Amino acid sequence: MISTSSLTKYYGKTRGVDGLGLKVEQAEIFGLLGPNGAGKTTTIRLLMGLIKPTKGSAKIDKFDCWAQSVEVKRICGYIPGDVRLYQKYTGSQLIKLYREVRGGAKLADELTQRLDYDPSKKVKSLSKGNRQKLAVILALMHKPDVLILDEPTSGLDPLMQQEFYKILKEFKEDGSTVLVSSHFLPEIEHICDRVAIVKEGKLIVIEDVGELGGKHVKHLEVTFEKKPNIKNYQLPQVTDIKELINNTYKMKVKGDINPVLQALCKDKVKDLSFEHASLEEIFLEYYQ
Amino acid sequence: MIALTKKFFNDHKLGIILTTIGLVFYQWTLVSLYPMMQKIDIEALLKNYPKAFLAFFGGTELSFTSLEGFFNTEYLSLMYMIIVAGYLITLVTSELTKEVENGTLESLLSLPVSRATVLGYKYVNITLLTAFFTIIGIVPFMLMSVAYDFSFSIKAFLMVTLLTFLFFMAIAALTTALSVFFNERNKPTSIVLFILGYGYILNSLGQAFSKVKNYRFLGIFYYYSTAKTLGHKTIATNSYVVFGTIIIVSTIFAFYWFNKRDFAN
Numbered sequence: 001m002i003s004t005s006s007l008t009k010y011y012g013k014t015r016g017v018d019g020l021g022l023k024v025e026q027a028e029i030f031g032l033l034g035p036n037g038a039g040k041t042t043t044i045r046l047l048m049g050l051i052k053p054t055k056g057s058a059k060i061d062k063f064d065c066w067a068q069s070v071e072v073k074r075i076c077g078y079i080p081g082d083v084r085l086y087q088k089y090t091g092s093q094l095i096k097l098y099r100e101v102r103g104g105a106k107l108a109d110e111l112t113q114r115l116d117y118d119p120s121k122k123v124k125s126l127s128k129g130n131r132q133k134l135a136v137i138l139a140l141m142h143k144p145d146v147l148i149l150d151e152p153t154s155g156l157d158p159l160m161q162q163e164f165y166k167i168l169k170e171f172k173e174d175g176s177t178v179l180v181s182s183h184f185l186p187e188i189e190h191i192c193d194r195v196a197i198v199k200e201g202k203l204i205v206i207e208d209v210g211e212l213g214g215k216h217v218k219h220l221e222v223t224f225e226k227k228p229n230i231k232n233y234q235l236p237q238v239t240d241i242k243e244l245i246n247n248t249y250k251m252k253v254k255g256d257i258n259p260v261l262q263a264l265c266k267d268k269v270k271d272l273s274f275e276h277a278s279l280e281e282i283f284l285e286y287y288q
Numbered sequence: 289m290i291a292l293t294k295k296f297f298n299d300h301k302l303g304i305i306l307t308t309i310g311l312v313f314y315q316w317t318l319v320s321l322y323p324m325m326q327k328i329d330i331e332a333l334l335k336n337y338p339k340a341f342l343a344f345f346g347g348t349e350l351s352f353t354s355l356e357g358f359f360n361t362e363y364l365s366l367m368y369m370i371i372v373a374g375y376l377i378t379l380v381t382s383e384l385t386k387e388v389e390n391g392t393l394e395s396l397l398s399l400p401v402s403r404a405t406v407l408g409y410k411y412v413n414i415t416l417l418t419a420f421f422t423i424i425g426i427v428p429f430m431l432m433s434v435a436y437d438f439s440f441s442i443k444a445f446l447m448v449t450l451l452t453f454l455f456f457m458a459i460a461a462l463t464t465a466l467s468v469f470f471n472e473r474n475k476p477t478s479i480v481l482f483i484l485g486y487g488y489i490l491n492s493l494g495q496a497f498s499k500v501k502n503y504r505f506l507g508i509f510y511y512y513s514t515a516k517t518l519g520h521k522t523i524a525t526n527s528y529v530v531f532g533t534i535i536i537v538s539t540i541f542a543f544y545w546f547n548k549r550d551f552a553n
């Protein structure tokens with residue numbers, strides 16, 4: 001549904017993306033994961049025909065994203081990374097304007113309700129999260145076949161994020177294709193089928209999210225009632241273990257966590273916390 | 289797509305209304321002053337001033353006591369020009385650069401409209417507004433003059449209306465092209481103001497001093513000679529050529545550039 005080949009964009013001499021090749025299937029939720037400045041927004045703007053590729057090309061459905069951007073935009077819904085809307089307009093006025101220009105807004109009321117958004121307020125008086133909700137409504141209300149979302153949950157509170165993920169899953173079930181960028185791994189793991197990891201404008205790897213989860217490291221911090229038998233934790237999955245303070249240990253777990261959990265059951269645990277690997281660690285993983 | 293036109297006029301409602309009221313009121317004042325001016329022997333009064341001085345302020349093409357001459361000196365050649373040109377420059381730059389600066393154009397362009405359509409709508413609206421300000425700035429004076437039974441040539445006024453439209457359109461088109469190119473307000477504004485200011489001074493000096501006379505054609509006001517048009521009831525060919533060229537070249541450039549440039553703010 002979405003494909004790019006050697007997609008390259010230089011802003012003058014600054015690298016935006018360099019030789020990106022992606023293929024996103026229909027009814028797939030595809031993540032674009034990378035640190036700041038990786039080129040996620042650049043890729044998305046290329047897809048939306050807002051900037052012209054220096055080299056290579058991008059296609060959505062059968063349309064070229066630059067030369068046939070009107071056709072592309074007809075089947076897409078887009079949430080920009082930095083949402084900026086007409087300040088003097090209220091939500092309902094904008095919904096009306098977009099409906100008149102684009103045609104179709106059958107989901108507007110439903111989305112407004114589900115996201116608990118008040119459309120009577122002017123954009124300039126909205127909080128960041130509420131502005132984001134409006135952007136979500138504007139991008140999704142005509143039920144597009146393709147969703148291009150640049151960090152769509154930024155500013156949304158956890159409850160709204162969950163609702164938004166639910167909406168995305170429903171879109172997917174109805175056959176829509178979603179491309180979503182993020183620099184937050186758990187989010188990608190939570191909603192995506194596949195993910196492309198980009199860094200410094202280059203594609204590092206495309207992975208099924210299921211496999212990604214098995215591969216990357218998690219940090220486990222556990223406090224025991226009394227000194228445990230450390231030998232029990234010398235498992236292949238535990239790559240590093242050290243005692244922080246009395247009876248509190250930090251372990252690095254890679255891959256399947258179940259053997260570790262089984263080992264933990266044999267000791268009395270007072271406190272336990274998991275922390276996902278940072279993006280940096282994931283990248284290191286793929287560089288090794 | 290009517291929505292975009294509605295939005296344009298809605299966004300600029302207040303400015304349009306205020307400028308219209310201002311222009312109509314100004315013309316009404318002029319019409320009520322004219323009978324009084326006729327009574328004063330201005331020509332005699334003016335004889336005491338050096339010719340160069342008079343030429344600098346409005347030229348010697350027309351008799352000041354004629355309705356055309358009075359309208360030209362008191363309104364058309366300066367006040368009206370400043371008000372409308374100023375308003376147009378502000379409006380065009382804001383319409384074309386503010387959306388880029390504020391990032392709202394990115395949202396607009398994510399809708400299934402082509403860049404040419406987005407600019408086309410803005411351009412048509414700007415043209416409509418320019419025509420409106422030309423008409424509202426001259427026709428009420430004409431109509432009131434008819435009502436007061438002043439003697440004047442309707443053709444002269446119609447020709448000057450057309451000339452004024454071409455002049456303002458040239459300014460609007462040039463400002464459009466510069467705004468699309470620079471994406472910010474200050475540069476297009478100062479360039480256009482410079483062209484107008486320098487053109488005005490050059491033309492005025494040219495009327496007063498024979499040394500400069502031959503260089504008047506380098507300034508835009510040489511082609512916006514309201515006095516000549518009112519006096520001769522025709523528009524000089526070179527005015528058509530110059531304004532026409534500015535309009536066409538600026539418009540083509542604006543669309544060309546708008547179509548190929550990046551929107552990544």
Ligand SMILES: Nc1ncnc2c1ncn2[C@@H]1O[C@H](COP(=O)(O)OP(=O)(O)OP(=O)(O)O)[C@@H](O)[C@H]1O
Nearest residue numbers: 011014015016035036037038039040041042552553
């Ligand atoms: N309009 C622009 N002009 C010049 N350089 C730009 C522009 N936009 C992006 N860049 C550069 O391109 C590179 C990629 O930026 P991009 O915005 O695509 O990153 P990103 O992955 O979206 O980052 P973030 O997570 O911070 O949003 C950066 O080095 C950035 O400085």
Ligand SMILES: [Mg+2]
Nearest residue numbers: 040041081150
């Ligand atoms: Mg970004």
